[in-house]
């Protein structure tokens with residue numbers, strides 16, 4: 683396991699969290715307890731983008747919902763800035779501090795369009811009309827979404843809806859934003875749209891994000907990555923070390939960058955790969971060009 687040291691105090695700390703569900707087996711009311719998460723321990727640090735990966739059914743969505751206080755764990759403790767979740771009152775205040783955007787954003791919207799949805803959403807958090815208008819102006823101008831606010835959701839693309847769902851979550855200035863596979867249901871151009879917004883968040887706003895993902899383009903935005911497997915956190919990696927380790931990527935059913943696959947093949951063929959261990963595309967291209975020049979002059 684890659685050991686990653688963090689100097690700052692954790693924003694969110696999860697200790698010994700466990701979650702199980704009772705399932706009815708038959709008409710005699712016999713039940714079976716299924717453990718979905720066991721002994722989850724993790725920390726999220728201020729301003730980081732933390733990736734959460736794992737095979738299908740490993741518990742990523744369940745853990746996200748527990749962190750977003752949508753479902754309660756059976757055991758364990760979660761603190762935000764040192765305060766126990768149980769002590770953060772009223773309950774809606776915790777939903778303001780930790781906000782989740784679901785994979786299926788359709789299920790999240792209750793209004794016909796963004797303006798209407800924001801009105802309904804922010805009223806829950808005690809915003810008055812002027813504050814709601816200001817919040818709409820703030821998030822839409824920040825992300826260039828002004829033209830979309832009055833359009834019915836039914837007329838928007840999946841990517842546009844995802845952008846609006848993220849903008850809506852950011853309007854209440856959460857301390858932690860949880861994104862559950864934000865581009866899983868999107869095609870290439872719509873995925874690019876969302877990735878650009880996430881890059882903007884990372885570059886300009888340093889929002890703390892827990893990002894559940896299977897995709898390389900999203901993983902590349904993270905600072906470090908937790909691997910969940912069979913309901914428990916198996917490993918924690920600095921993103922760079924994960925994205926340069928083909929064996930680990932494959933073991934966790936993650937895609938392998940093309941550049942890394944070529945480097946691994948060159949190494950296996952006994953070729954001198956030099957600085958190619960850094961698989962970022964510009965470094966990779968420079969190093970391949972250098973190798974070719976050397977070979978031509980040999």
Ligand SMILES: Nc1ncnc2c1ncn2[C@@H]1O[C@H](COP(=O)(O)OP(=O)(O)OP(=O)(O)O)[C@@H](O)[C@H]1O
Nearest residue numbers: 703705716718736737738739740741742743744745
């Ligand atoms: N309410 C529930 N009752 C019974 N089983 C459940 C319940 N919620 C989740 N599970 C089971 O718990 C396991 C973890 O589910 P979860 O959706 O959290 O996984 P995941 O890692 O998000 O999967 P995916 O990548 O497919 O979205 C799965 O086996 C799922 O069937």
